[in-house]
Amino acid sequence: MRLGRGLAVVGALAGGLYWLARYLRPQHSTLILQDKVVLITGASTGIGRALAFAFARRGARVVLAARSAARLEAVRREIEPYTGDVLVIPADLTDEEQLQSVVARTLERFGRIDVLVNNAGYWQGGRLVDLDPVRMEQVVRLNLWATMRLTQLVLPTMLAQHSGYIMNIASGFGRVAVPMVSSYVATKFGVAGFSDALRRELGGSGVRVTLVLPAWTNTDIVPPERAEVLQRYGFHIDSPDEVAERAIAALVAGRHEVILGGPIALLGVFVERYVPFLMRLYWRIFMTQEWQDAMSVPGGDEAR
Ligand SMILES: NC(=O)c1ccc[n+]([C@@H]2O[C@H](COP(=O)([O-])OP(=O)(O)OC[C@H]3O[C@@H](n4cnc5c(N)ncnc54)[C@H](OP(=O)(O)O)[C@@H]3O)[C@@H](O)[C@H]2O)c1
Numbered sequence: 001m002r003l004g005r006g007l008a009v010v011g012a013l014a015g016g017l018y019w020l021a022r023y024l025r026p027q028h029s030t031l032i033l034q035d036k037v038v039l040i041t042g043a044s045t046g047i048g049r050a051l052a053f054a055f056a057r058r059g060a061r062v063v064l065a066a067r068s069a070a071r072l073e074a075v076r077r078e079i080e081p082y083t084g085d086v087l088v089i090p091a092d093l094t095d096e097e098q099l100q101s102v103v104a105r106t107l108e109r110f111g112r113i114d115v116l117v118n119n120a121g122y123w124q125g126g127r128l129v130d131l132d133p134v135r136m137e138q139v140v141r142l143n144l145w146a147t148m149r150l151t152q153l154v155l156p157t158m159l160a161q162h163s164g165y166i167m168n169i170a171s172g173f174g175r176v177a178v179p180m181v182s183s184y185v186a187t188k189f190g191v192a193g194f195s196d197a198l199r200r201e202l203g204g205s206g207v208r209v210t211l212v213l214p215a216w217t218n219t220d221i222v223p224p225e226r227a228e229v230l231q232r233y234g235f236h237i238d239s240p241d242e243v244a245e246r247a248i249a250a251l252v253a254g255r256h257e258v259i260l261g262g263p264i265a266l267l268g269v270f271v272e273r274y275v276p277f278l279m280r281l282y283w284r285i286f287m288t289q290e291w292q293d294a295m296s297v298p299g300g301d302e303a304r
Helices: 002-024 046-057 069-079 096-110 133-161 182-201 224-232 240-252 262-274 276-286 289-296
Strands: 037-041 061-066 086-090 115-118 164-169 207-213 257-259
Touching (some): 037 046, 037 096, 037 133, 046 061, 046 069, 046 115, 061 069, 061 096, 069 086, 086 096, 096 133, 115 133, 133 164, 133 182, 133 207, 164 182, 164 240, 182 207, 224 289, 240 257, 262 276
Parallel strands (some): 037 115, 061 086, 115 164, 164 207
């Protein structure tokens, strides 16, 4: 009798947990990218350019935004064979007026926005005491503020459509506090927190948020001097195409978050979250002069 009651309680608990897990699990989306309007920031080079290709190959209508009109036009010429509809908008996204005009021009041309990809970002590395404060402000403005503001500008349209996808390209540095990159890390933790909070705020609205955490990727952010040291430290360097494909797969699957970079990156995020003292120990040992110099090498637009 007592055994029967015990089994019934265990069964009820297991069933309850199963249904709770199913209820909380990310929903598989029904997203089909053909003809969707996808606005991509930082689309002139690197990961943004690879994303433009990957969305275009799926038949999406793409809007390419970044500062360099010439590089954006080159991307447009390259992707036009895949998609008939490409809109190029040269804009500095640290500027409020230009941000507003990116959204206005997209809506004027297409009347809707299905996917917003917040990808544009600046690199800044080195000891905090040595960082240029003007650049530091720009890093916060582009990596974090522009992501939040552009999302805010696009949301009314997506809410009215009862459907929309926000893809935020943060970084593994959005979950792991790597030394010698404090301003960049701060913005990426900001984007991760923003994405998590917004996803909860938008629950049930039809607008979804996918956070992408790329690891080291072969773009101007990783010039050869930095790449050499990273490889000595055992880090894999992904190609921008790999990042774009995995990011889109996560978006289509309705995933909340995707950590790229393989087992080392997954382990890093796990240790940072659950065994932080091990991470402190790691950096006590491995924040060598070589690491400090490698992080201080200019990257991204500073290197172009
Ligand atoms: N590469 C990596 O190892 C790595 C790892 C993790 C995360 N990420 C993140 O991935 C994203 C893309 O990085 P990436 O490696 O592809 O860098 P990237 O090659 O330097 O590309 C950055 C893009 O942002 C654009 N951009 C820069 N300043 C801008 C501004 N003020 N307004 C509008 N667009 C601007 C650039 O174009 P213009 O110069 O023409 O404006 C370029 O298209 C960034 O958010 C970065 O933090 C990169």
